[in-house]
Amino acid sequence: MTGNGNGNGRARLATASVLIVSGLFYAWDVVEAALNLQQLITLVAVLNTRDAELIEAGLQPAVVPWVPAVTAILLPPVAFALAVLLGRGRSLGMRALCLAAGLAVVAALTLSVTAFA
Amino acid sequence: MARDDDDALSWGGEVDDPTHVDGVGGGRSVDPPAGSSTERTTSSALLVLYGILVGAYLLSAIGWVVGIQRDTFTAGNLFFEIMYQFGEFLAVASPVLWFSLTFLLTRHSRPIIRILWLVLGLVLVAPWPFLVAGAAA
Numbered sequence: 001m002t003g004n005g006n007g008n009g010r011a012r013l014a015t016a017s018v019l020i021v022s023g024l025f026y027a028w029d030v031v032e033a034a035l036n037l038q039q040l041i042t043l044v045a046v047l048n049t050r051d052a053e054l055i056e057a058g059l060q061p062a063v064v065p066w067v068p069a070v071t072a073i074l075l076p077p078v079a080f081a082l083a084v085l086l087g088r089g090r091s092l093g094m095r096a097l098c099l100a101a102g103l104a105v106v107a108a109l110t111l112s113v114t115a116f117a
Numbered sequence: 118m119a120r121d122d123d124d125a126l127s128w129g130g131e132v133d134d135p136t137h138v139d140g141v142g143g144g145r146s147v148d149p150p151a152g153s154s155t156e157r158t159t160s161s162a163l164l165v166l167y168g169i170l171v172g173a174y175l176l177s178a179i180g181w182v183v184g185i186q187r188d189t190f191t192a193g194n195l196f197f198e199i200m201y202q203f204g205e206f207l208a209v210a211s212p213v214l215w216f217s218l219t220f221l222l223t224r225h226s227r228p229i230i231r232i233l234w235l236v237l238g239l240v241l242v243a244p245w246p247f248l249v250a251g252a253a254a
Contacts, residue, residue, distance in 0.1 A: 028200060086222070094221065101214040105241055107207035108181070112245035 014092050019084070022099035026076040029106055033072035040069050065117035072110045079106045163228050170216075170235050177212040177243055184247030185209065211242040 044064050083102035087095035185205045192198040215238035223231035 029204075032197075032200065097214070097218055097221070101211075101218045104207040104211035104214045107204040108211040108242045108244075110204070111184075111208050112243070115246035115249045 011092070015095065018092060018096050018099065022083075022096070022103060023080065025103055026080040026106070029076040029103075029110070030073060033069070033076070033110070037069045037073060040064065040066075068113035068117040071113050075106050075109055079103070166232065170232070170239070173239055174212040174216045174235075177239065178209055180244030180247040181209040181212070184244045184250065187250060188246070208242075208244075212238070215242050 047064070079102040080099075083098040087098035090098075185208065188205070190201070192201045216235065219231060219234045219238060223234060
């Protein structure tokens, strides 16, 4: 009975460790995207002063890539939630694979939306 | 006369031969069971489709490698650079991870479900930076 309890405890600890470690990587993706958005806001403030000059000169003002910047922030939490849901009730290895695949899809999509910007 | 006709239907005294054993067929039809031919065709078509999808996923991974080699972005400090390159590595691995995960999760599902997930993955983890740059070039 005690052995079984220890086994359950270890399994929970292993699951929690996988969730925390992968969660940190997902969190970093959000931080990175938030920093990019902050830089973009600073850049827009500079561009706004130039836009008036550009329009006066008959040129088009620069298009600000708001959609990719916001998408990059929203993607990691959505992917993390989906990976956790998909891995529920499965083995630790499958859970880890779900989380790793989610992280990889976030990385690929973030680079892709940047390419479309 | 009738006895002569019966003799013509037997072979080498097999009726009287105690060592004679009837064949497995026993005069019954040896046609394949109904539907087996269709199933074989479907599984062959599925195998071809899986082969095409594996090829597309491999091309996807290669596309990411080429796209990333063209990327000239460098981050401000070492930590950002390491994390950015880790993200690039994950992007290269994304087709392989999606394919493996789909195959493992849809083991007991119908083939159409597996194919739909694989096609969705192909769109999601396609090397768009490489494809967009290729289209622009």
